[in-house]
Amino acid sequence: MFWRLFLTYLLLVVAAVLLVGAVIYGRAETVFWELFHEVAVAVVVVILAAVVAAGILAGRFSRPLAELNEGARRLAEGDLDHRIEVTGHHEVATLAETINSMSGRLAAMFHLLEHDKEQLRAILSGMVEGVIAIDGDRRVLFANDRAGKLLGFVPEQAVKQMICEAIPEQPFREIVETGLAATEPHRAELDWKGPPARNLAIYISRFPGHGMPGAVIVVHDTTELRQVEKMRQDFVANVSHELKTPLAVIKSSTETLIDGAAEDPESREIFLTQITREADRLEELIQDLLSLARIESGNLGLEPMTLALGQAITDCVERHQGRAEVKTLTMVEKPPADVRGEIYAWADPDALRQVMDNLVDNAIKYTPNGGRITVRWTGSGDTVSFEVEDTGVGIASDDLQRVFERFYRADKARRREVGGTGLGLAIVKHLVQAMKGQVRASSTLGKGTTFRVTLPRAAD
Helix, strand or coil: CCHHHHHHHHHHHHHHHHHHHHHHHHHHHHHHHHCHHHHHHHHHHHHHHHHHHHHHHHHHHHHHHHHHHHHHHHHHHCCCCCCCCCCCCHHHHHHHHHHHHHHHHHHHHHHHHHHHHHHHHHHCCCCCCCEEEEECCEEEECHHHHHHHCCCHHHHCCCCCEHHCCCCHHHHHHHHHHHHHHHEEEEEEEEEECCCCEEEEEEEEEEECCCCEEEEEEECCCHHHHHHHHHHHHHHHHHHHHHHHHHHHHHHHHHHHHHHHHCCHHHHHHHHHHHHHHHHHHHHHHHHHHHHHHHHCCCCCCCCCEHHHHHHHHHHHHHHHHHHHHHCCCEEEEECCCCCCEEEEEHHHHHHHHHHHHHHHHHCCCCCCCCEEEEEEECCEEEEEEEEEEEECCCCCHHHCCCCCCCCCCCCHHHHHHHCCCCHHHHHHHHHHHHCCEEEEEEECCCCCEEEEEEECCCC
16 A cells, blocks of 8 residues: 555656656757756756655555554454554544444444353253254254253264264154154153163254254253152052052941841951951051141141150050060160260150151061060260161062152062051151151061161250
8 A cells, every 4th residue: 555655646746747847848948958957956856855755645644544454454353352543633533433433332242242142051051951952954053061961962072063973862863853844843752761761851943934944952851750750650559559458348348247247246246347447447548648748748837846765765665565465576675875864856746756656566567476676776966866676577678778668568468467558668758857867777688677767866
């Protein structure tokens, strides 16, 4: 730019000098040659002055244009904070101010877009659902961390990859292709083999409009929902079975009495005893169901207080002593040998009584005649604990993790023999947790089982 302006100014001056010389030469040729020496010197001086003037003028006009060019280049490279410094009041300075104002507004808009982008990324990263965005060529545009955890890939590495390369599992690819071919949002279930194995719900929705090819894929983990649904179905089936069994006995006994057995005193007593026993069992089941529903709803209304743990255990043993004697069982209390005085627990009296009764009752049921049941307790730091140990049939290791489930029985063959509702240990677990404690079980098959309950300790 500088040299173009410089040559332009210089040529204009030279042309003007030549024009003047031609005019002088045409009017007075004799005089021109007489004054040739002086004219030559004047021409050289004028040309030198023109060179200097052209350089100054060219620099004055080209410098702002060069600054504009440099500023535009830096703005094009993303340096929106750069300011073009052009002084003066001519049009170039006005243009520079306009470009500076435009770059300021662009910088503000880009900062706002970046803030919105980071905010959206934070929202998507914090979602419990996995989110994957793909373009029309099936390339990954974005994937949050949850999607990577659910589908087993690294989101940062998957960007710009084909979706089939990032997640090569064939069932998932088929769902994606079906969703992209559909005109409406598509939903499908996927049994993810893992690890770990999961139940996933896949939602695929194409981007709206014709200018944005591609789709967004939302992955929702339905594993817990499936488990809860299965537990609900199992619970309904178990309740139906547990209710149906005593009702069937009551109905058959009643029909037998109506058909004539009521006339025979001995038969009448047998069937009435059966009706009474099954009615008691039915009442016990209903009470346990109501207790469990109240516990799980959180409407227990517990009122924890300071309770003497040793006295509570002694009362529990006395309540069950009669049943133990019927089976010739020995019930033993073992207070702590290294603690003097009473140990106090911070617990609700009714809840603690129900926990102890269920554990001791369970030990009596599953301990053969002539066995032994030991109840021991101790205190350590901020907690107290008690154990109910029996010499019963024991529990297999595979069943030990499930004994606190509703209606679960490790020894299904003896369930009718020992009776019970199958809800006792589930109630124990929920009550202990409601009192901010823990319950654990350990067992050796054929040698016995020990249940240990830990509760907060109250001040002595």
